[in-house]
Amino acid sequence: MTTLQPRPGTTASLLSAIGGAAPREGGGVVTVPVPAGQLETAVHHLAAAGARLADLFAADGGQITLRLVWGLDTERQYLVTETTIDAPEYPPLSDVAPAAFTEECEIYEQFGVRPAGGKPLNRVALPPGAGADFPRLGHQPPEAPEEVHAPHTVGGQAFEFPFGPVRQVGVESLYYGLVTSGEEIVDLYLFTWHKHRGLEWRLRGRRPAEAMFLAERTEGLSATAITWALAAAVESALGVQPPPAALLTRGIALELERLYNHAAAMAALCQSTGLSVGQAAAEIALERLLRLNAATFGHRYLFGVLDAGGVRRAPDQAALRDGLPGAYGELRRAADALLATNSFMDRLEATGIVTTEQARRLGLVGPVARAAGVPIDCRLDQPTAPYAEHPPALAVRDAGDVLARFRVMLDEAADSVRLIGDLLDAGPGDGTAALPGGGGSGLGWAESPRGEALAWVSLDEGGRITRARLRPASVRNWRGFDDAARSQNVFTDIPIIEASFWLTVAGTAR
Amino acid sequence: MPLWFARGLRRGIVTTRYPARPDSSAADLPTPPAFRAGLLDHRLADRLVAVCPSQALRRDGAVLLFDVGRCTACGRCQEAAPGAVTPSGQFELAGTSRASFVKRIGLVPEVAG
Amino acid sequence: MSATPAPAVPDEAALAAQLRQRVASQFRRSLHIRTLDTGSCAVCEQEIRLLGAPHYDLHRLGFFFTPAPRHADLLMVTGPMIRAFDVAARKTYQAMPGPKLVVATGACALGGVYPADAFVHGAVDEILPVDVWIPGCPPSPLALLQGLLVAVDRLAEKVSGLTFTAGEAAQ
Numbered sequence: 029m030t031t032l033q034p035r036p037g038t039t040a041s042l043l044s045a046i047g048g049a050a051p052r053e054g055g056g057v058v059t060v061p062v063p064a065g066q067l068e069t070a071v072h073h074l075a076a077a078g079a080r081l082a083d084l085f086a087a088d089g090g091q092i093t094l095r096l097v098w099g100l101d102t103e104r105q106y107l108v109t110e111t112t113i114d115a116p117e118y119p120p121l122s123d124v125a126p127a128a129f130t131e132e133c134e135i136y137e138q139f140g141v142r143p144a145g146g147k148p149l150n151r152v153a154l155p156p157g158a159g160a161d162f163p164r165l166g167h168q169p170p171e172a173p174e175e176v177h178a179p180h181t182v183g184g185q186a187f188e189f190p191f192g193p194v195r196q197v198g199v200e201s202l203y204y205g206l207v208t209s210g211e212e213i214v215d216l217y218l219f220t221w222h223k224h225r226g227l228e229w230r231l232r233g234r235r236p237a238e239a240m241f242l243a244e245r246t247e248g249l250s251a252t253a254i255t256w257a258l259a260a261a262v263e264s265a266l267g268v269q270p271p272p273a274a275l276l277t278r279g280i281a282l283e284l285e286r287l288y289n290h291a292a293a294m295a296a297l298c299q300s301t302g303l304s305v306g307q308a309a310a311e312i313a314l315e316r317l318l319r320l321n322a323a324t325f326g327h328r329y330l331f332g333v334l335d336a337g338g339v340r341r342a343p344d345q346a347a348l349r350d351g352l353p354g355a356y357g358e359l360r361r362a363a364d365a366l367l368a369t370n371s372f373m374d375r376l377e378a379t380g381i382v383t384t385e386q387a388r389r390l391g392l393v394g395p396v397a398r399a400a401g402v403p404i405d406c407r408l409d410q411p412t413a414p415y416a417e418h419p420p421a422l423a424v425r426d427a428g429d430v431l432a433r434f435r436v437m438l439d440e441a442a443d444s445v446r447l448i449g450d451l452l453d454a455g456p457g458d459g460t461a462a463l464p465g466g467g468g469s470g471l472g473w474a475e476s477p478r479g480e481a482l483a484w485v486s487l488d489e490g491g492r493i494t495r496a497r498l499r500p501a502s503v504r505n506w507r508g509f510d511d512a513a514r515s516q517n518v519f520t521d522i523p524i525i526e527a528s529f530w531l532t533v534a535g536t537a538r
Numbered sequence: 539m540p541l542w543f544a545r546g547l548r549r550g551i552v553t554t555r556y557p558a559r560p561d562s563s564a565a566d567l568p569t570p571p572a573f574r575a576g577l578l579d580h581r582l583a584d585r586l587v588a589v590c591p592s593q594a595l596r597r598d599g600a601v602l603l604f605d606v607g608r609c610t611a612c613g614r615c616q617e618a619a620p621g622a623v624t625p626s627g628q629f630e631l632a633g634t635s636r637a638s639f640v641k642r643i644g645l646v647p648e649v650a651g
Numbered sequence: 652m653s654a655t656p657a658p659a660v661p662d663e664a665a666l667a668a669q670l671r672q673r674v675a676s677q678f679r680r681s682l683h684i685r686t687l688d689t690g691s692c693a694v695c696e697q698e699i700r701l702l703g704a705p706h707y708d709l710h711r712l713g714f715f716f717t718p719a720p721r722h723a724d725l726l727m728v729t730g731p732m733i734r735a736f737d738v739a740a741r742k743t744y745q746a747m748p749g750p751k752l753v754v755a756t757g758a759c760a761l762g763g764v765y766p767a768d769a770f771v772h773g774a775v776d777e778i779l780p781v782d783v784w785i786p787g788c789p790p791s792p793l794a795l796l797q798g799l800l801v802a803v804d805r806l807a808e809k810v811s812g813l814t815f816t817a818g819e820a821a822q
Contacts, residue, residue, distance in 0.1 A: 163770065198703075249693050315701060315705075332568075533693070572817045574817040592788075605763075608764075610758045628813055630797040632801045634782065
């Protein structure tokens with residue numbers, strides 16, 4: 029990390045407005061310590077300048093350090109503010125309150141520190157009755173967080189009922205609180221504590237190579253993206269550059285991951301609208317893509333490809349070149365048939381609308397944000413190899429409904445096929461750069477099929493993880509789900525909206 | 539829905555004949571390891587136990603215990619000992635007795651070289 | 652029907668095995684399956700969903716999914732049995748009328764990936780009586796089909812006869 033010299037541009041003026049000690053720069057990330065007394069003003073300046081709050085998390089290294097990760101998407105950078113908190117409360121982050129709320133709750137129940145102002149915080153990750161001896165990253169809070177309850181009533185005529193966690197067959201356990209007035213959804217809130225496995229807690233004390241195995245299984249459908257983010261965080265912390273051929277392989281794996289996830293989302297959309305033939309057609313495409321993954325990388329879900337410092341496996345290029353056109357052809361033909369089926373299109377149009385304002389206010393990412401007119405994609409906004417040399421096309425729509433999200437996914441799938449071809453031509457391979465000794469901290473990122481996945485890691489002098497922060501896109505985007513469900517939708521729309529978000533409970537609960 | 543009907547007919551049948559006939563797609567699946575007992579000594583066995591991320595390997599004296607139920611076919615044991623550990627090719631692994639998943643692999647005292 | 656206590660006498664063991672086979676064979680060609688996620692990473696669920704897909708089509712074997720535990724014959728359980736979920740798991744099992752079968756599905760459910768600790772029980776059979784175990788991470792749809800066919804006694808299980816030593820012929 030080198031000390032940043034003052035330079036013209038928005039970042040420099042932002043940094044001077046934020047104040048604090050000398051910032052450090054490394055790997056496309058500027059890290060700036062901000063004293064607690066200046067945090068509220070700093071947040072205000074960043075929010076006013078249009079910076080996107082990408083994550084908020086804490087670490088306990090004797091004193092609590094609060095880190096806010098900001099996407100300066102037009103500056104092609106991430107900015108991380110670090111603030112030491114030595115009191116039970118930190119300044120209220122009102123400018124980013126909607127985007128930060130879930131994280132503030134998580135920090136409170138894990139570390140016992142909360143924003144000043146007394147606003148109620150909910151129990152989010154830990155199970156009910158988790159006592160002092162329940163594993164936490166920090167300390168039990170002095171007062172238990174509140175249990176979530178519905179804030180809305182409709183003239184006193186609302187009916188609130190819990191739904192799940194055991195729900196329809198073949199989907200993850202998920203617990204909704206539904207508030208309805210007749211068929212109309214008044215409010216919807218989600219619980220995910222029943223799937224909290226404590227991934228961040230488990231990664232402490234592990235070496236990066238061991239951590240990859242668990243990181244893959246944080247949200248298995250984003251195995252490549254999450255291990256890429258964690259590996260990149262480790263590489264940034266230790267100043268390691270993976271071999272260029274390995275980075276091309278990472279890109280191929282990530283685009284294959286995007287392809288099969290979008291096919292699976294399409295199948296789920298058909299199932300949610302009751303279109304069995306469409307579902308079958310999408311599933312044929314999905315199965316061919318999964319078999320292509322197995323033929324290319326030895327695993328249907330691309331587990332075991334990435335490692336800290338590079339990749340463990342090179343792709344079977346002949347199998348990929350051979351199988352991709354046919355598999356994508358199935359996907360394309362199914363999609364074209366769906367786009368010509370009016371009964372299907374009618375269910376998608378104007379359903380589950382997320383407005384541009386909602387997407388920005390809540391800090392949403394991925395196809396959900398892009399379909400709502402927010403043009404963010406960390407492959408383009410914070411480009412690293414191989415995307416710096418092989419940029420994807422940005423797929424943006426502005427209707428913000430299920431149909432827009434579907435179209436964005438189809439555009440991205442077509443672009444993924446093109447990208448895979450380019451990456452193959454550039455000569456992918458395997459190989460892992462050796463990790464040097466010593467410690468450090470770093471931020472890593474990758475554009476998962478659901479959106480930006482982030483990881484931040486700090487390593488001690490022995491190379492072991494002291495704090496790993498995993499932030500799959502699902503953590504960001506579930507908070508947009510209740511807004512999408514509330515906008516004039518009925519019960520039968522919920523599965524359609526859920527399929528179009530294509531999030532996981534595992535990735536949120538970790 | 540003539541569009542879908544015609545597409546379906548043209549597409550044909552993709553359904554597997556399994557279990558009546560084997561399915562060729564199984565060839566690309568990752569499978570648990572097979573161990574060459576004559577090539578595994580205590581030291582190598584301990585290395586394999588340390589490298590397994592899923593608690594599938596344990597050493598009990600002169601025996602390596604392999605719980606294939608816990609195996610994720612990640613391949614790390616094979617990477618650690620490429621000559622001594624190879625893919626088994628077995629994917630039909632369901633069983634009705636939990637104990638039958640734990641395999642005992644005899645270890646040699648020491649392997650030269 | 653699913654809980655067979657350890658037999659004290661050889662005759663009991665034979666009897667228990669016969670009883671298990673009779674129960675399983677009731678479902679031979681008509682089986683209704685309820686799935687249960689106790690904390691998976693979501694990939695096992697994706698493979699299970701593909702059982703209904705054209706490539707695998709579990710309906711041709713007389714297998715069906717049902718969302719209602721009351722109508723289910725077999726409970727297909729994924730995940731390491733997160734402690735915060737175990738009450739929901741027991742309630743789902745109890746809501747199924749007998750005779751019923753439980754299939755622990757995937758490495759997490761069999762005690763792999765996550766060891767037992769304050770977050771997870773570690774394996775499904777810590778909480779529910781399991782009849783069939785299907786390894787894999789994830790088990791592919793073919794492996795899932797084999798597991799279901801073993802559960803209803805239409806295929807003999809192989810794993811007890813495999814030694815996982817080199818020299819054994821791969822299929």
